[in-house]
Amino acid sequence: QSALTQPASVSGSPGQSITVSCTGTISDVGGYNGVSWYQQHPGKAPKLMLYDVTKRASGVSDRFSGSKSGNTASLTISGLQAEDEAEYYCMSYTSAVTFVFGTGTNVIV
Amino acid sequence: QLQESGPGLVKPSETLSLTCTVSGDSISSGSFWGWIRQTPGEGLEWIGAFSFSYNRVTHYNPSLKSRITISVDTSKNQFSLNVNSVTAADTAVYYCARDPGFRYDEWGQGTLVIVSP
Numbered sequence: 305q306s307a308l309t310q311p312a313s314v315s316g317s318p319g320q321s322i323t324v325s326c327t328g329t330i331s332d333v334g335g336y337n338g339v340s341w342y343q344q345h346p347g348k349a350p351k352l353m354l355y356d357v358t359k360r361a362s363g364v365s366d367r368f369s370g371s372k373s374g375n376t377a378s379l380t381i382s383g384l385q386a387e388d389e390a391e392y393y394c395m396s397y398t399s400a401v402t403f404v405f406g407t408g409t410n411v412i413v
Numbered sequence: 414q415l416q417e418s419g420p421g422l423v424k425p426s427e428t429l430s431l432t433c434t435v436s437g438d439s440i441s442s443g444s445f446w447g448w449i450r451q452t453p454g455e456g457l458e459w460i461g462a463f464s465f466s467y468n469r470v471t472h473y474n475p476s477l478k479s480r481i482t483i484s485v486d487t488s489k490n491q492f493s494l495n496v497n498s499v500t501a502a503d504t505a506v507y508y509c510a511r512d513p514g515f516r517y518d519e520w521g522q523g524t525l526v527i528v529s530p
Contacts, residue, residue, distance in 0.1 A: 342457075361516075408456040
């Protein structure tokens with residue numbers, strides 16, 4: 305199974321909004337709503353941010369939102385803050401009854 | 414909470430064995446329990462997962478399936494990962510995590526395993 309495609313990096317200024325894309329195929333992102341997003345700071349374990357495309361995990365700021373169109377899912381961070389600087393990964397359920405992660409995106413504030 | 418344990422150094426061609434101890438939840442619950450790894454400076458790779466409640470079903474990453482086994486010890490509330498015939502490419506931080514439904518909401522802190530003579 306091939307990793308989902310994410311941009312290597314996305315940058316924005318404090319207060320701005322940014323969007324991170326996650327592109328797969330009909331066998332994963334396009335075929336299921338089991339898409340989730342994770343935030344990872346250096347040396348730390350990933351943290352669940354969004355699941356089922358649009359649902360926020362417990363305690364996650366409403367500045368984080370998700371969407372999906374066709375084979376591409378997106379994570380939007382509004383009101384960008386310095387603490388949002390991290391690596392972000394998408395993950396999707398697949399038709400093979402497995403999961404596949406995205407390539408990761410370095411969000412720079 | 415989840416906590417990984419196991420040797421930090423494994424020799425090439427040998428078997429990598431890790432255990433995940435779960436507290437605050439039962440591995441016999443309705444969740445899936447999985448393993449994910451991250452090679453140094455690289456992204457995340459899903460290894461596999463199992464569910465005790467769903468007929469003890471186990472799913473593996475097809476690219477690793479021939480070399481990996483996930484097992485469970487309900488008496489200790491633990492699950493384990495074995496990776497056979499390891500090479501340097503298996504050097505990674507290994508995480509165990511809980512999947513309550515198509516996402517991993519609780520992760521262990523991760524354990525670094527280096528494959529080297």
